[in-house]
Amino acid sequence: MGQADLSGTVAVVIDVLRATTTITHAVANGADSIFPQLTIEDAKSQHASKPTALLGGERGGKRIEGFDLGNSPTEYSREVVSGKQILFTTTNGTKAMQACRAAETIYIASFVNLTALCNELAEHETIQIVCAGTEGEITREDVLLAGAIVDHLIDGAKSIECNDQAQIATDAWQEAKTGLTATSLAQRLKVSRGGRNVLRIGLEADIDIAATLDKFSVVPRLDPKTWEIRDSRNMGR
Ligand SMILES: O=C(O)[C@H](CS(=O)(=O)O)OP(=O)(O)O
Numbered sequence: 001m002g003q004a005d006l007s008g009t010v011a012v013v014i015d016v017l018r019a020t021t022t023i024t025h026a027v028a029n030g031a032d033s034i035f036p037q038l039t040i041e042d043a044k045s046q047h048a049s050k051p052t053a054l055l056g057g058e059r060g061g062k063r064i065e066g067f068d069l070g071n072s073p074t075e076y077s078r079e080v081v082s083g084k085q086i087l088f089t090t091t092n093g094t095k096a097m098q099a100c101r102a103a104e105t106i107y108i109a110s111f112v113n114l115t116a117l118c119n120e121l122a123e124h125e126t127i128q129i130v131c132a133g134t135e136g137e138i139t140r141e142d143v144l145l146a147g148a149i150v151d152h153l154i155d156g157a158k159s160i161e162c163n164d165q166a167q168i169a170t171d172a173w174q175e176a177k178t179g180l181t182a183t184s185l186a187q188r189l190k191v192s193r194g195g196r197n198v199l200r201i202g203l204e205a206d207i208d209i210a211a212t213l214d215k216f217s218v219v220p221r222l223d224p225k226t227w228e229i230r231d232s233r234n235m236g237r
């Protein structure tokens with residue numbers, strides 16, 4: 001949310017629908033590494049030096065012509081991605097990752113690994129949460145997860161300082177979490193801007209998946225030097 005100088009910070013990138021949810025599925029299902037690519041051309045040109053890598057991603061929500069995979073979490077099953085490198089480009093998510101390039105550490109966030117992610121974030125003094133949004137606009141699904149992360153960190157800390165944007169997100173989440181079920185969260189995601197886009201292309205099930213809390217315990221982390229995403233547990237500090 002907003003523009004901030006991320007140099008040397010711990011950044012957390014959120015694109016609930018669907019890039020960061022899909023990446024978390026890929027990492028949880030044993031992908032070797034995921035390389036976020038800003039453009040289709042970048043992905044294709046990297047493929048020349050990584051010919052065994054899978055090409056994944058979307059434009060307009062749909063799989064890119066000539067690519068192996070789209071942007072649905074279900075496509076990134078263990079059978080398909082285990083041990084594989086993946087070159088991945090999406091409309092909003094991989095742009096948000098690019099915007100974090102100056103950060104020292106970049107986490108990839110989703111509801112499907114919320115608790116594991118927050119346990120790791122709690123070790124850091126200051127974090128910057130970056131919501132991808134949809135085509136430059138703030139989207140509710142990303143704001144809700146930002147709020148859920150802050151709420152989680154507040155629960156586990158003596159005191160926490162938030163800027164106004166983080167507080168607004170936390171207020172939104174605290175309102176949503178009263179009587180929360182997977183169905184009620186999915187319903188909120190479906191009426192968001194990103195949710196409406198996903199519904200328009202007939203992929204409602206992807207939203208239900210994105211609204212599943214704590215399905216995984218992996219914490220995908222993007223190394224700003226090598227520009228690859230792996231499970232944080234397999235990376236050095
Ligand atoms: O594939 C997605 O869900 C979106 C594109 S759209 O909003 O559906 O057109 O991409 P993402 O980068 O994951 O927001």
Ligand SMILES: [Mg+2]
Nearest residue numbers: 015017018194
């Ligand atoms: Mg999105």
